[in-house]
Amino acid sequence: MRFKKLSLEQKNRYYGLYFILPWFVGFLFLFMIPLLSSFRYSLSNLQVTNEGFSLKFIGLSNYREALLSHESYVRILTESVMNIAVNTPLIIIFSLFFAVLLNQKFRGRVLARAIFFLPVILASGIIASIENGDLMQSVVRSANDSTGGGLSVMKNLELTVMLVESGVNITFVEYLTGAVSRIYEIVSHSGVQILIFLAGLQSISPSLYEAAKIEGSTGYEAFWKITFPMISPLILTNLVYTIIDSFISDDTSRLVVDTAFKSFDFGLSAAMAWMYFAVIALVLWITTSIVSRKVFYQD
């Protein structure tokens, strides 16, 4: 016999492939092939006709157009990357902090959690984009500011002056106060991250804290020596999630969509999307390679 009879276990291993099959078909036809043809489109001039579309190979000129002669692509792309660089650390720190808070026992915890996860539902996609440019809300907001809400703006200024005078680096101060004024943006993007962190905090065994307490550690020490290392793999997860999440709704992807479906320049749009993807991949690669060195794995 040339073919050995497979043992039950070996056979079962291959049954697993049937389970993956639907996903794999989708991966092939709705992901891999579109990905490759998108790359092909980015190198050619695509004309949509009645019977479909026609392709004409034009080399790198789409890329050249996006980088050198498009009026806003480079600016918007750098802005998006800057936004990601500025917001991601804030979101991670904020969500970790509040996950720790929400993990403590206090009255009304259920309600507080329910409110904190509302952004998971509400602040995705279209709703957020409508909110930004809304006239009526800004009117009410400014009315609020003039009647008494203005206090917060004043405070912010005073805080800035105080921090600068006490010798803190001015860019850092601006970053901090900028974070305070963008609090809604940050809160609305950290719903899922809080959820993930909270789940991670629940899975840390309480006996670790007990042992630390017997050894006489304070809560502060326990956080840095137990909570932080135990949760560090999730910091990596959340970092990746935050960066990916910011793709969906930023200006660059809007520009890419508009170029495709408003000016019907499919080739240019594909080129833009590919360059965007390359930049994002680079950012992801750099951050994960830095952070994963510090991550602590228990096993």
Next chain:
Amino acid sequence: MKTENAMQQRQAREERMHRIASTAYWVEFAKKWLWVVVRFVLIFGISFVIIYPILLKLSIAFKSMDDLYDSTVIWVPKAFTLDNFKLVFKAMNYPRVLLNTLFLSSAVMLLQTITCVLAGYGFARVKFKGSGLLFGAVIFTILVPANTIMIPLYLNFKNFDLFGVIELISGKPFNLINSYWPFIISAILGMGVKTGLYVYIFRQFFKGIPREIEEAAYVDGAGYFSTFSRVILPNAIPSMVTVMLFSFVWQWNDSFFTNMYLNEPKIMSSMMASSGYAIATYLSGGEQAATASYVQDPFFMSMMMNTSVLMAILPLIILYVFVQRHFVESVERSGLVG
């Protein structure tokens, strides 16, 4: 006996008095309460920041035209009115849009969950050369932004064909744009909104289930597929609930694919993007000549926008009130972590 008790009590009381008198006790006490107060302020403040836009929308939605121009009205309108709701209800064709959205979101939710649960189980159990690479492909689908593959997908669905079979039968490929088929097909094949994430969640979960459970089932004579459906699947219900919730909500809110595949605003999220336009056409085309002049008024349009956004998220909020406990608990149990 009695005297002993009394002695003990007195001793305890003295000890307590002694403790209260010491400074260390008071420092501890103050520290504890300070933390409670700080925590309350922080949580209350951020909760307010989160709820604020919803409150604002509520307040705006109940305002009438007079309140809009009354500078003394900021939060509470003088005359509560449901006119805005009625108008949006008619202009947006609300019941039909709601039904459409419910249908699409639930269909996508079910199909996606089934495909992802299967794929996740497969990835957790299958082991051969290159299976790691295959799972790397899942991560890759999460990482690639959707707009990179947007154009080929669009053209695919515009000229939909199965290896030329359809063209052979009906003469030309189907145009699936502006129907629900692109969503259904992507859901069945596990390539919808953020589907890679769901596969990842399920795979992590199934990795945590010991193989011994399956082996016990095999010994008892169950086949591979019946083991999956009768032993493994019931265990996976918590993580399935998580994935279903996420998939429902994200499909409901998704504007990227809905705007791409649907030309007409049939679905809540694409309806919202064009609700201003829809209301304007409704008002100027309808018989209400008196209100037609309002269309030019940006304040009025903004009020309508706010009302329509509120009405679009209202079903989600109602749903959330009922399932939010599962939302938190299920993520904790689902093995998203680990």
